[in-house]
Amino acid sequence: MTDDANEAPRLMEDIMRENTARLCDAYVAYTGMTQTMAARTLFGDATYLFNVLGKRKRATDPAVSFRVRSYDVIVARFSECWPVGVEWPAGISRVRPEQVPAMPTFPPPHLPEQSADEVAQRAEAQVRTARELERVAQITAARQQVPAISPSEGAAA
Numbered sequence: 001m002t003d004d005a006n007e008a009p010r011l012m013e014d015i016m017r018e019n020t021a022r023l024c025d026a027y028v029a030y031t032g033m034t035q036t037m038a039a040r041t042l043f044g045d046a047t048y049l050f051n052v053l054g055k056r057k058r059a060t061d062p063a064v065s066f067r068v069r070s071y072d073v074i075v076a077r078f079s080e081c082w083p084v085g086v087e088w089p090a091g092i093s094r095v096r097p098e099q100v101p102a103m104p105t106f107p108p109p110h111l112p113e114q115s116a117d118e119v120a121q122r123a124e125a126q127v128r129t130a131r132e133l134e135r136v137a138q139i140t141a142a143r144q145q146v147p148a149i150s151p152s153e154g155a156a157a
Contacts, residue, residue, distance in 0.1 A: 016071040019092045021053055023078045030086050042077050044106060069100075076100045 028038050039049040052074065075095040079088075081107060090096050097103045 013066050016066055016068070017053055018102070019089075020049070022089045022092065023075065024049055024053070026086070026089050027078060030083050042081055042106065043074075044129070072100045073103060076103060077106060083108065090152055 013050065023034060024038060027033075027042075028035055033041065035049055036046045040046040043049070052070065072095055075092070076097040076099065079094050080097050084089060
């Protein structure tokens, strides 16, 4: 049952894809890897997460399904490799590898060790970058609002 009588219930496959995307986004934001690098590091296949998240045509084909077992493997692998000191995303159950029957064996990820200070510095740098991008956008918008002065108008002044 949904909160709104007019709203259709969400499919589990959509919820699983959304949770996978949230885990991937948090992992990528912390490690500084691209999604492709994270997929290669965690799963040994650079295209794995693209396929799961439906970013490839094959994954959006209704005949191709994202199975619950695949979801459990993905969450367990993220859980196994989750950086120490980084909060697990709220609302996503954390599955341990030993809970997944026939859990595949993956190579250990090679992640740089980071202290709490390094994590804080990275977060501060991301905030500074976001502020700089916002400032550039404001300057660009302001420039677009100023009417151009032709050379003859400038000489008359």
